[in-house]
Amino acid sequence: MTNSPESHLLSRVPSSPSIAAAQRARDLKAAGHDIVSVTIGEPDFPTPARVIEAAFQAAKDGETRYTPVNGTLSLRTAIAHKFLTENHLEYSPDTEIVVATGAKQIIYGALTATLNPGDEVIIVAPYWVSYPSIALMSGALPVIVQALPEHGMVPTAEQLEQAITPRTRWLILNYPNNPSGAMASREQYEAIAQVLGRHPQILVLSDEIYEHIRYDGAEFISFAAVSTAMKERSLIVNGVSKAYGMTGWRIGYAGGPSSVIKAISKLQSHTTGGTSAISQAAAAAALAMGPALPLERSTVYQRRRNLVCDRLSSCLSLRVLRPSGAFYVFVEILDSAPLAGRAVDEVLLDHGVAVIPGEAFGLPGWFRISIATSDSELEKACTRILEAFQG
Secondary structure, X not given: OOOOOOOHXXXXXXXXXXXXXXXXXXXXXXXXXXXXXXXXXOOOOOOXXXXXXXXXXXXXXXXXXXXXOOOXXXXXXXXXXXXXXXXXXXXXXOOOEEEEOOHHHHHXXXXXXXXXXXXXXXXXXXXXXXXXXXXXXXXXXXXXXXXXXXXXXXXXXXXXXXXXXXXXXXXXXXXXXXXOOOOOOHHHHHHHHHHHOOOOOOEEEEEOOOOOOEOOOOOOOOHHHOOHHHHOOEEEEEEOHHHHOOHHHOOEEEEOOHHHHHXXXXXXXXXXXXOOHHHHHHHHHHXXXXXXXXXXXXXXXXXXXXXXHHHHOOOOOXXXXXXXXXXXXXXXXXXXXXXXXXXXHHHHHHOOEEOEEHHHHOOOOEEEEEOOOOHHHHHHHHHHHHHHHHO
């Protein structure tokens, strides 16, 4: 077979660059190379013991059958309680909450179930690698708005207004941000909401998966909490992966307008069906713990953030963004001379460290470091990065 079997939509998107970078690092290490990988966005903390115990008990109790497409009632009730107590958002467990196999599936489901060919999705750069690809696979056109460091990596009202057209259907926000670690203030969200008030056709997807990972006492506000009008137009995406060290359990969830939740559930009914019953029992147990554990773990990430930022800030060739949340450090290359025209990830691999280049996030000339790894590995990574850029 000489021609690719890929559909026209799928052929427009690359494979996930973050997953590819992580796999390449694993392959090199397996081949005997000394590689420090700071690529993957996965907590190095274990799943809490009480969560594992809850899953084990659910399995023993026979909770091993098909689940409702939108999630078990017990988990949807726990999610509604979480939204109410932590975000001051009231959602009905019956009609305004959906559970899926990871937050990524929620995002894919939301866009695929609501977009038509020719629609547009505004995506803020730097962005999580899959947003543009998911928009393309939904038949829509990604419209990129470049957020700037001088504005805290949050789009201004003017930038957003200029990007909106009659075809705009979604705006995707992600704060705390992957890859920059930026957080949006209430004032910045209110400015965005004021623009959206003039464009009622636009829905907002707010990816808040890093909500509990934040530093220096930074406060978090959900975009839907800005106003009643914004809540009625916002899909709030979250999950247990990053906060509770549960990436392999594959549980994401969302709260939002019943019409959007219904569309996502309809799509899931024909694709994956309901999520694993045992994983949902585990997720309910995690949410019952509240935010204390992830906030406690944030103190460790903050120490690692300080380590990386302090080490790399000494290099005149680099500009280091000091993150307020998430577990990444985003670095700009100010002087490209040491690169000799080569890609930053290739240069750094030659020095024994694997990163994800900024092109994956819509910002060439940058690279992302995951601090979700040990202090000793981060120390080695920083030493090798400094060697690469200082010659």
